[in-house]
Amino acid sequence: MTTYHQRVAREKRALIVTAATALFLELGYDRTSLARIAERSGVSRATLFKQFPSKAALFDAIVTESWATAGEEDPPPAGNIVDGLSTIGRRYAELLSRPQMTDLFRIVIAELPRFPELANAQFSHGKMPYFESVRGYLLAEHEAGTVRVEDVELAATQFLGMISNYVFWPTLLVPGWKVSAERVAQVVDEAVHTIAARYAVPGPGPSTHDRSADRD
Template sequence: MPETRPQTLSRAGRPSRAEAEARIEELLESALDLFLTHGFERTSIDAIAAAVRMNKRTVYARFADKSALFLAAVQRAIARDVIPVAILTRLDSGDVEDSLVAIGRLRIEHFLQPAALRLQRILRAESIRFPQIADWHFELSTLPFMTYVAGLLQRAMDEGRIRTVDAAQAAAAFMSLVVGGQVRPLVAGRIPSPGDIDRRIRFAVDLILHGLLQH
């Protein structure tokens, strides 16, 4: 019986699948950095390929053009930006106010991470040219978060703690007041102190819940 050759090739030969995938990940990460630094228009495939020491033909073998590479890089960043629902579940103390404050704090702290801020800047800069990236971010990141908040509010309504309204609209108000209003200055580089962040979150949560209190 002939001797079986190992499946993994040496570095001197053709790269293994794992090595090829790692190179594509490196390509997408570098592309995202360059698109953020220089914008879509002023970033070239040549510059991206050079940044990762990759032949331009190799880039075009995987991505038809610069737009396809940009969309792949942003989609990857969005998928990595998602906060798992399991983490939100662990913040549910049973008290709707405490839970909402904890969830709002988590969301803001997440946006303070360099990768999340970078993604937000790209979304804001290029969503007009590529509207699908805003849709992807909403569907993958914002909507599951908002749906979970709606569930917390619905439970409080069912228990008679707050008056019954449209839970989805109440969750959207939470996202706008607690998250949206704070993200804009964060993206612009105006980072408030932890104390200011906490006060703003508590004020917004208090405002929402007092608007829903039983009369």
């Protein structure tokens, strides 16, 4: 494909994903047909079926693309747990603040009783790969000796949970819930320092001889 045709294909794909997300929210997953999605997005049925042969494939793409943008960035280098977690925490808070993330969870929660496979897609294609990237970073810090973490899965859950429990989950339950940028930064900082206080390996402090000399 030429660069032009690649760009057009990406634009049409974005239109399809946007239309599908809106229709899933309006009508529910079951009542939304691919034909209706094609009509709403303004593309032909042939174009839609070429990119997404089934509604399940389209939903998988929505999940993957919603989570992937943050996961595509390189993980911070190991060596400074505060700097590294600060970078990850800011990325995570930004990801959770996107409207499409809230929409995605609403679709999954609403359709869970009839379509449990949507929750499986959300977990396996979205949340789990992102979680593994955070787990991998903590494991790298552990191997570098900057932290001592016996259970990196638990530590990753603790860190991400401290952020999502304030920044994200209330948006699903409290109408008009908004968190200022300053408050988000504070939430991330507190999560970072809580994890650092729990797991960071203390650096070398002054020796007994040095402390005695200071007193003299």
